[in-house]
């Protein structure tokens with residue numbers, strides 16, 4: 366017992382000049398449901414939990430408690446701040462061969478400059494955590510790690526307490542049967558600033574016709590009010606079922622949960638290869654298989670949607686040509702069919718140098734024209750001026766990186782902020798010269814669907 370901690374103590378002088386230490390210890394956890402583990406955190410870790418599952422279901426992460434928090438309130442420099450702090454922590458890591466890589470999980474706000482008095486006041490422009498307890502399900506194997514970051518001695522005692530706590534959490538997760546949670550009761554739905562949204566789309570379309578920009582994504586928000594407070598695990602449970610072909614994420618902070626089911630990958634780095642995906646251009650699903658194919662073909666042939674999509678491909682290709690070699694970019698988009706919607710989809714990949722930091726790619730890619738526009742700076746100014754809301758973490762990068770430099774960030778769309786007995790849902794669409802406000806408005810309703818359904822809201826059609 367405590368072999369690793371004792372060993373590190375002996376090596377103290379060699380390992381690090383500072384007294385910062387980052388210990389990790391992993392055990393196999395057998396079969397354990399990730400949401401049951403999340404729920405076990407109800408005892409002591411409310412507000413200190415996160416949940417992540419990638420779209421192809423090869424990785425699930427649950428974090429309980431905070432070994433440390435990294436935050437930034439700055440604008441442009443926030444990516445670098447987080448990256449530098451993470452580098453310092455990584456350098457202090459002490460782990461044995463069999464231990465998994467500890468993760469840093471969190472997100473950025475869409476636009477630090479557009480801070481307004483809003484529902485997002487608890488979320489800084491970057492918020493990341495290293496969990497005290499990290500459940501990882503990778504390719505079917507479940508492990509639980511303890512992470513401990515310390516600046517002074519006493520780690521051995523502290524670690525022993527964490528081991529007891531870990532065993533207690535595993536016990537709760539295994540023994541307390543995870544019951545199927547009913548969907549919440551919605552008492553009312555408020556459309557926030559619908560008229561301003563329609564005017565904004567009209568205005569931006571005219572600006573684009575005048576040549577001021579080529580594309581601008583305009584979003585809006587609706588608010589759901591519930592009979593009772595909605596437990597965070599209820600929201601996560603239902604969103605995972607409502608739109609399976611997606612990234613599922615949840616991040617708790619100050620009594621709130623930011624969560625969603627997004628189909629859009631921003632960047633993944635895995636063993637020196639980088640992957641991104643352009644997802645932009647949309648049409649609804651058909652009522653029959655034939656109808657669905659017809660709609661899919663219509664989307665593939667539609668000039669307006671192809672234009673929306675191509676701007677994203679161009680931008681991500683440019684970023685990849687700067688950071689990567691051996692790049693692959695398909696010439697034509699494919700269809701991505703998810704439960705409520707079909708999108709145009711182009712996957713990109715390339716090799717990155719081993720030392721390439723995922724945060725520099727996140728910074729270079731955010732916002733892609735799937736959420737911002739073209740040119741980026743003009744479209745960001747138009748969004749600030751026209752949207753009259755704070756996007757908060759909606760449409761922004763959310764994800765993880767590990768101590769080995771691998772990681773993945775998704776674009777947090779199809780998402781909502783849950784605050785007790787209220788939820789704020791967000792959706793937008795790419796505006797180009799041929800856009801029509803009513804059609805864009807309808808498209809946002811389709812995009813609200815997965816979160817609406819997960820939260821018990823009734824949808825037409």
Ligand SMILES: C=C(O[C@H]1C=CC=C(C(=O)O)[C@@H]1O)C(=O)O
Nearest residue numbers: 645646647735778792793794795
């Ligand atoms: C802005 C959103 O979607 C983006 C991603 C895919 C398709 C989009 C579109 O067709 O407009 C948007 O660019 C959203 O879901 O809120």
Ligand SMILES: [Mg+2]
Nearest residue numbers: 646647794795
């Ligand atoms: Mg669109």
